[in-house]
Amino acid sequence: MKTILFLAANPKNTERLRLDEEIREIQESLQTSSNRALIDFRQQWATRPDDLRQALLRIKPQIVHFSGHGETGGIYLENDAGMALPVNPDALSEFFGLVTKTAPIQCVLLNACYSEAQAEAIAAHIPYVIGMNAAIGDKSAIKFAIGFYDAIGEGRTIEDAYQFGCSAIRMENLPGHLTPVLRRKRDARRVSPPTSSETSKNAAVVQPVAEAWREEEWATLLYAIRQERCLLLLGPDAAGIQQNGAFQPLNELLAQSLAEQIQPQVQAWRLNPANLTQVAQHFALEKGRDTLEMRTVEFYEEYADQPNELYRNLAALPFALSIVTTPDPLWPEALRQEQKEPGIARYHLNSNNSAIIQTGTSQSPVVFYLYGHLDEPASLILTENDLLDFLVPVITKNPALPNNLLSELRDPRKSLLFLGFGFHHWYLRILLHILLQGQSKENYSIALEQATPHPSEELRNTLLFYGGSKYKLHLYQYDLLDFSRELRQRYEIEAANKFNKTRLNSAPCVFLCHAPEDVTMAAEIAAQLETGGFRVWRDARQQRGGSLWPQILEQAIQASEYVVVMHTNAFCSCQDVYVAQEIECALARQTQFRLGVQFLIPAQFGDCPIREELEHLKSVTLPSAQDAAPLLQTLKRDQERRKKK
The missing domain is CATH 3.40.50.10140 (Toll/interleukin-1 receptor homology (TIR) domain)
Structure with a gap:
């Protein structure tokens, strides 16, 4: 049984809201849902602080929904006289921290204007919190609630329900589909290296420290992107598809496909069927290089026109130059779907390479395939031997990478954004050192790796390496899709605000x-x-x-x-x-x-x-x-x- 507690507050000295319509729509949505027998919907009107406390302690809901007024300083409940009573955000956050000790609250929805800051504070204690980053009209607020509870009633996740809520606003051509924001309790975990006191003989068992992704870091990254001083580097964990409700990197799917064709070798050598370079090494030994290239091209061509949401979100941003480490055409296709005209360049370790690649712009970006391109299967870096063979010519500059590509990477003013690159692999740490040639950076660069429940020892070694490096590279664990959604939303909100200010000020x-x-x-x-x-x-x-x-x-x-x-x-x-x-x-x-x-x-x-x-x-x-x-x-x-x- 899932219990939903609806809290309403419309003080006498505030504008009348259509709360009765909102609750009617929510009830109709839940009562007609497939799981209506499993949902217990409770209400609390004219909510005072005492009412809030007593209701949460008594009812112990899974979802808490507040509808009412809000300001940048917090939401408004009612006092005993029915007048507006502003609630201190820190006090409310502390209150939820106490309640969660006995109540299994999964989500708090603050359907009130300017409640984003309040949502962030509450998210320290609650798995999912939804707030509003600006004023939201009654119609848009109600539509969001309808879309949200339509999904909840059909058993969808909180994240899915949030997306359905935003979609409901947009499908009605109402303003504010970017106003609702979702905050998670474990959102944006920044992984930091151990302190000096921890780097003893027991350092291998020290867990990385999780810190909050700060507003300053969002602002700095967005500034670099807006100024077109941010280079995007997409690793194998960013290239994937949704399969069976989960995000699956294409290189792992290709590895599994190849592994099925050499099962005796996989078992005999105890290969990891999700490790592409490992599987590809034995596949080439068993069936030959030509067959490996043929199977690889066939596999990636199946997904040629299916860019994932992560890529679509990133394609909306002004990246003039991007470097990819998978040969699939998904990233250029995502750019084309955003009405951009990408230029393609590649590195080939066994052929001639251009000394200069074309200069990209935000509307005509350049995509550089570091590990080869499908149009030239012989250029593909697939096996472990390929990786070693790749590092040697890059180090010896024979053949060399394009000069202006290296200049862009080594420009101290430029920031680098690595997504799903896999820096826990030793050879990528070497590659980064080669590409940057020891050049220090004026600005911080960011590397985000797909979040995992238990960081590996390789990751801890990576933290130690970058914690003492001069590259100013901050390494995070984050859900990459969630990051791309947040980044795009923040960019579009800033762009809209800037446009309005420029046009109207x-x-x-x-x-x-x-x-x-x-x-x-x-x-x-x-x-x-x-x-x-x-x-x-x-x-x-x-x-x-x-x-x-x-x-x-x-x-x-x-x-x-x-x-x-x-x-x-x-x-x-x-x-x-x-x-x-x-x-x-x-x-x-x-x-x-x-x-x-x-x-x-x-x-x-x-x-x-x-x-x-x-x-x-x-x-x-x-x-x-x-x-x-x-x-x-x-x-x-x-x-x-x-x-x-």
Whole structure:
């Protein structure tokens, strides 16, 4: 039996939320699910701190769902008078830490604005926590909940349910599908070398230390990517497919396929059937090099048009140069699906190599195949002998790697991002030393290896090696797919914010005042005004707790250059107290402008009369919400008038 506890808080002095609709949709989703008999859904309304504590101690849920208001400082519960009570994030995190000692909570969902920081704090104690990295509208919040519980009701994992929730927002063409963020208790475990006191004769049994992936590290990596000063190096653990619900590297699948054809040798030599170089070595001895190359090409061609999600996420980012160590065509295909035009180059240890490769850009990136390419099967590095034969010419520079490729790798200003490279293998440590030629780095580089429950002794040796190196290489264990999702989401959010700031920061701001029923009309008007070069501050009461309206209303109007009051049929009969407050604030602000300057503009739709206190102002008539041209002309004329005066 899975118990879900729904907690609601909508204090009297905050905007009304559609919590009743949200809970109705969640209940309908769960009641029609295949596993409805295994789900116990509980509710707690007008939640106070005492109610929260008592409910969690008594019910012991697996999933805790909070819906209500939130600010950057935390979520809001209610006090005994029903008013807003901000909850200290550290106190709430500490509370969940106490509760989890007896309650098997698997997931906490904070369906409230700006709850990401709170989610990160709670994730110190709970396996999965979902928060919002910005304000989220009621409709988007409800759609996320529906998608999430549709998946939960069908027995899907929390991670799958989170993805279904985000997808539900996007499929409805609603804003905010990137707003929900998922945090895990063991997310982003940074593996650090043992301290000097640990590096004794017992160092081999010391477990690496797990540290949190800090916001500063995300910011630094994203900065290097945005500046196109980050080189991407993709190892064999990054090239894979989803199979039987798990991510399977293609090189392991190829090894297993080859191993099945030489079972006597696998058993006699006790080969690891997932180790490609080991299996390929014996396969070539048994069946010949040509057969090995033929089987390898046939295998990888099956997956030629199936780039995995990890690759698709990375392809959305501006990597001008990437180096891959598997011969599959999945990475270039992922780039093409992002409307990019990749150029291909390769290294061939038994043939001529170009001294210079073409220079890549974010839209025309270069992909360099370090271990050969399928188009030239003789160039492929497959067996253990191939690896040794590869290291010798790279060291002796006969044939040498392209000069500008080495220059890029050795550029002290460039950062390197290794994903699934396999640095626990000794030969890759040697290769890195050769490629960088002992050059120290000004900036840190990052290597992420697929997370494993028990780090091997090879990994511990790797930590010791890089802990004392001058390459400034930080080694982490991380789920690579999760990392790619997070990296893409953070990049797209930053890009969107930067675009909006660049486009709108210098534009005059228009505050749209409208009846609650006219949200759709206001959105249509806002879109046309933004296209016309104006910022729009829209009545955000439909946004879930992103602001406590009375507290910031005056500030918003003071920051605006215009207030447009939409007079519609719904507005004529509107008794909304906040509409009255908006007009009152705007009238007070109008007195701050000199005579002849328009600030407060009534916009009339149809035969709706102008509100009495606004009759003295010059109004504009709009034929429909789809045609805001008269309003735009009025605003632009006033802008010209202001410039002249």
